[in-house]
Amino acid sequence: MVREVVTAYLERDGYRVTLASDGRTALESFEASPPDLVVLDVMLPEVDGFSVLTQLRKRTDVPVILLTARTEEPDRVLGLELGADDYVVKPFSPRELAARVRSVLRRTRPTTAEKKLQFDGLDIDGVTREVRCRGEIVDLTPKEFDLLVFLASSPRQVFSRAQLLEQVWDSSADYQDPSTVTVHVRRLRRKIEEVPEEPRWLHTVWGVGYRFEP
Amino acid sequence: MVREVVTAYLERDGYRVTLASDGRTALESFEASPPDLVVLDVMLPEVDGFSVLTQLRKRTDVPVILLTARTEEPDRVLGLELGADDYVVKPFSPRELAARVRSVLRRTRPTTAEKKLQFDGLDIDGVTREVRCRGEIVDLTPKEFDLLVFLASSPRQVFSRAQLLEQVWDSSADYQDPSTVTVHVRRLRRKIEEVPEEPRWLHTVWGVGYRFEP
DNA sequence: TGCAGAGTGAACAATCCGTGAAATCGCGCT
DNA sequence: AGCGCGATTTCACGGATTGTTCACTCTGCA
Numbered sequence: 312m313v314r315e316v317v318t319a320y321l322e323r324d325g326y327r328v329t330l331a332s333d334g335r336t337a338l339e340s341f342e343a344s345p346p347d348l349v350v351l352d353v354m355l356p357e358v359d360g361f362s363v364l365t366q367l368r369k370r371t372d373v374p375v376i377l378l379t380a381r382t383e384e385p386d387r388v389l390g391l392e393l394g395a396d397d398y399v400v401k402p403f404s405p406r407e408l409a410a411r412v413r414s415v416l417r418r419t420r421p422t423t424a425e426k427k428l429q430f431d432g433l434d435i436d437g438v439t440r441e442v443r444c445r446g447e448i449v450d451l452t453p454k455e456f457d458l459l460v461f462l463a464s465s466p467r468q469v470f471s472r473a474q475l476l477e478q479v480w481d482s483s484a485d486y487q488d489p490s491t492v493t494v495h496v497r498r499l500r501r502k503i504e505e506v507p508e509e510p511r512w513l514h515t516v517w518g519v520g521y522r523f524e525p
Numbered sequence: 526m527v528r529e530v531v532t533a534y535l536e537r538d539g540y541r542v543t544l545a546s547d548g549r550t551a552l553e554s555f556e557a558s559p560p561d562l563v564v565l566d567v568m569l570p571e572v573d574g575f576s577v578l579t580q581l582r583k584r585t586d587v588p589v590i591l592l593t594a595r596t597e598e599p600d601r602v603l604g605l606e607l608g609a610d611d612y613v614v615k616p617f618s619p620r621e622l623a624a625r626v627r628s629v630l631r632r633t634r635p636t637t638a639e640k641k642l643q644f645d646g647l648d649i650d651g652v653t654r655e656v657r658c659r660g661e662i663v664d665l666t667p668k669e670f671d672l673l674v675f676l677a678s679s680p681r682q683v684f685s686r687a688q689l690l691e692q693v694w695d696s697s698a699d700y701q702d703p704s705t706v707t708v709h710v711r712r713l714r715r716k717i718e719e720v721p722e723e724p725r726w727l728h729t730v731w732g733v734g735y736r737f738e739p
Numbered sequence: 740t741g742c743a744g745a746g747t748g749a750a751c752a753a754t755c756c757g758t759g760a761a762a763t764c765g766c767g768c769t
Numbered sequence: 770a771g772c773g774c775g776a777t778t779t780c781a782c783g784g785a786t787t788g789t790t791c792a793c794t795c796t797g798c799a
Contacts, residue, residue: 414605453732
């Protein structure tokens with residue numbers, strides 16, 4: 312029930328929350344769709360929190376907040392030495408945890424949270440320019456990537472081909488063929504849509520343009 | 526006497542410590558010679574800690590660790606909201622404070638705090654400027670070394686040639702040939718890659734730039 | 740059913756990267 | 770100061786990838 316309350320608080324602050332009930336699934340879930348921050352209970356079934364933290368640190372710099380029931384100093388120091396960014400001692404108030412999350416994200420934002428778009432089954436990382444689609448990395452060409460990022464940055468908003476040419480393409484290179492956009496959208500669909508003929512994300516708005524559906 | 530013990534611990538860790546006995550002198554001392562990190566007691570004579578923090582935040586992003594005697598949540602949350610990077614509740618052990626200092630500096634100063642980069646089969650020592658590749662020391666020229674360190678310090682992040690020229694080369698020396706970067710990357714690959722044609726570490730991101738894969 | 744707009748495939752054009760080699764710079768040495 | 774050598778930068782070319790165009794087909798709407 313603690314999880315529900317905490318989740319509610321975080322979602323009220325505008326964060327998307329994913330839960331994992333033990334260390335193993337936490338790591339799997341992390342792989343599948345890497346979050347911007349991890350809140351980690353030291354006492355977890357299957358794999359304990361410290362091990363999870365060690366595993367995480369081997370491959371990523373994701374900010375981690377430890378939840379620890381023990382008030383003894385060694386645990387907290389150990390956590391920080393292992394690379395945790397902060398810890399909260401149980402029992403804690405949801406408000407405090409939320410404050411910590413904000414604080415840690417504020418500190419680390421320039422490197423991590425920046426330029427990351429996440430949707431259900433589609434992760435776009437503006438820093439590494441990687442796109443992960445249902446867990447698998449898909450290779451996009453520069454223009455394909457730029458176009459996808461532009462559309463995904465304004466979900467549900469419809470853009471005409473002319474608008475896209477102006478925004479995504481070099482605006483100086485005027486009067487290009489709008490069908491250029493069409494072709495790129497098609498290639499994007501081939502790469503990220505499960506059924507390109509019935510797009511899940513890249514929708515055609517007949518007579519107008521395209522729209523990204525989150 | 527707490528101050529002496531803490532100072533001793535921090536100096537043992539290699540930090541230089543400057544003391545100030547009240548808020549006013551703290552701010553003056555900060556102006557005179559800005560430190561890399563501030564440990565701030567909330568209860569100070571003359572000007573209290575929160576005011577000092579607010580003043581500091583007006584002009585700098587220096588990492589701040591708060592010392593607070595009160596265990597009530599509002600104070601801690603207030604501190605974090607005001608822009609503190611961490612806090613320690615009194616009474617605290619010097620060891621814990623030292624651990625916090627290390628942790629905060631590690632987060633905020635990845636370039637100075639960690640001068641050693643280690644990857645699977647590739648060790649980079651920023652102090653001796655030695656690079657060890659699959660056990661063997663490889664000789665790098667200064668520019669080659671700087672370029673490698675820069676890329677390896679932000680693994681997986683893509684940098685354009687222009688960015689690399691700006692960051693690794695003298696930023697004042699504008700308008701250099703981007704192919705300079707290309708050539709240096711090539712020579713780096715020749716020296717550290719097992720198969721330079723299929724790089725393990727130095728990846729080309731077509732149309733964008735280069736990326737270090739850990 | 741007609742028709743404008745959207746999708747398809749393939750050819751063509753532009754761009755970018757890797758390579759080799761030559762030119763220039765920087766710095767210690769005599 | 771002049772020399773010499775390694776480091777760095779520049780440049781042109783070839784091949785590979787990416788971007789654009791175009792003719793054609795298909796689809797949704799009146």
